[in-house]
Amino acid sequence: MLFDLAQWVDSFELSTRLHESYYMYNWVESTHVLTLMLSLGMLFVIDLRMLGWAFTGVPASRIAARLNLPMMIGFTVMIVTGLLLFFAVPVRTTQSIWFRIKFLLLIVAAINAWLFHKRMNESVSTWDHDAVAPKRLRTGAALSLGLWAGIVTTGRLIAYDWYDCYRVQSDLIAWAAGCMVE
Amino acid sequence: MDLLPFFEWAETSLLGTIGKTYGGVYAIGQSLHLMSLALLGGTVLITDLRLMNLLLRDVPSEVVADNAHKWFKFALTVVICTGIFMAAAVATRMYYNPFYWAKMTALLAGIAFVFAIKRPLLKRPHDSIHPVVLKSMALASMVIWFSVGATGRWIGFS
Amino acid sequence: MQDSDNRKKMDRRELVTLSLSLGVVITAVVYWGIQISGVMDMLEMAYG
Numbered sequence: 538m539l540f541d542l543a544q545w546v547d548s549f550e551l552s553t554r555l556h557e558s559y560y561m562y563n564w565v566e567s568t569h570v571l572t573l574m575l576s577l578g579m580l581f582v583i584d585l586r587m588l589g590w591a592f593t594g595v596p597a598s599r600i601a602a603r604l605n606l607p608m609m610i611g612f613t614v615m616i617v618t619g620l621l622l623f624f625a626v627p628v629r630t631t632q633s634i635w636f637r638i639k640f641l642l643l644i645v646a647a648i649n650a651w652l653f654h655k656r657m658n659e660s661v662s663t664w665d666h667d668a669v670a671p672k673r674l675r676t677g678a679a680l681s682l683g684l685w686a687g688i689v690t691t692g693r694l695i696a697y698d699w700y701d702c703y704r705v706q707s708d709l710i711a712w713a714a715g716c717m718v719e
Numbered sequence: 720m721d722l723l724p725f726f727e728w729a730e731t732s733l734l735g736t737i738g739k740t741y742g743g744v745y746a747i748g749q750s751l752h753l754m755s756l757a758l759l760g761g762t763v764l765i766t767d768l769r770l771m772n773l774l775l776r777d778v779p780s781e782v783v784a785d786n787a788h789k790w791f792k793f794a795l796t797v798v799i800c801t802g803i804f805m806a807a808a809v810a811t812r813m814y815y816n817p818f819y820w821a822k823m824t825a826l827l828a829g830i831a832f833v834f835a836i837k838r839p840l841l842k843r844p845h846d847s848i849h850p851v852v853l854k855s856m857a858l859a860s861m862v863i864w865f866s867v868g869a870t871g872r873w874i875g876f877s
Numbered sequence: 878m879q880d881s882d883n884r885k886k887m888d889r890r891e892l893v894t895l896s897l898s899l900g901v902v903i904t905a906v907v908y909w910g911i912q913i914s915g916v917m918d919m920l921e922m923a924y925g
Contacts, residue, residue, distance in 0.1 A: 560916060567872045573753060574868060578761020585790065592786045595778050603775045690750040697746060832901065840894050852891045859898035862905045
């Protein structure tokens with residue numbers, strides 16, 4: 538089904554044109570990468586505050602609330618440019634094991650972020666001025682840092698063809714990557 | 720002074736050989752480079768947007784600048800270490816790449832700007848500094864570090 | 878905080894910072910302007 542979807546996306550002329558446009562594709566990819574400074578940059582600062590490693594004298598909720606808007610602007614740009622990158626190279630990307638792992642990590646990171654916010658809003662009045670957040674929230678912040686490290690790494694690895702379907706590889710990897718071409 | 724022999728040596732050095740031989744290690748170096756660039760960019764943005772009165776307005780700008788600077792130094796160290804590792808593996812190609820030299824120029828300008836201009840000035844109480852100076856400095860700082868990132872990204876495409 | 882109006886004149890360090898900052902911004906605008914116009918010229922030559 539995913540393969541069919543990828544083939545359908547690939548049939549758009551705009552997909553081919555974006556893929557073949559050296560400057561447009563690179564401009565989209567550069568925007569995707571450089572926006573990390575806004576999205577991940579803000580997220581890292583929030584996580585560091587929760588772990589008690591930065592801004593310990595500033596209420597945690599204030600750091601989280603003030604940095605939320607620029608962070609969300611950054612993530613919106615990343616989603617749009619990320620979708621465009623997928624749109625330009627759908628068939629190969631769908632069958633990339635790195636892309637698949639990245640997608641799973643993104644889902645886990647989104648759930649973690651949602652749980653983190655929920656827990657923070659429930660309890661923040663009791664610890665807002667503490668240098669370090671409670672253990673549950675620290676775990677969430679550490680998990681967020683780890684998950685994003687994984688997302689950046691797998692995102693970078695999509696560019697490499699070590700496990701592409703055209704290469705000889707184990708059945709397990711071929712299955713995980715969803716290889717359709719034998 | 721011709722630096723080509725140095726770049727040729729770097730490519731054959733142990734660091735260059737590791738980067739060339741082990742693709743996985745090289746890719747992890749690239750990821751660390753990107754993550755530290757994200758942290759560096761985040762610390763630059765929160766400091767400069769605060770100095771421009773656009774972000775964290777209810778936190779004293781001295782507190783923002785000092786806290787962010789600690790992590791800026793950490794991020795800069797990782798960016799430089801991973802950058803040296805990445806460049807060593809493809810050193811000769813870097814030597815002939817104009818964007819590599821543009822990036823190095825921007826990076827050196829950025830480091831000089833932060834440590835010789837921005838930080839010494841920000842050690843003063845910020846309300847004793849003319850707002851026009853603070854805002855121009857913040858804009859220049861964001862422009863420099865954006866240029867470091869953008870020229871760096873373009874190295875890979877040229 | 879930094880928006881106090883009753884200020885004295887800029888001192889030497891402030892003037893140096895202001896001049897260098899403007900220099901940085903102008904240099905970057907010129908550099909990126911040249912890069913972008915170079916790409917546009919090339920695309921125009923290629924596609925008309």
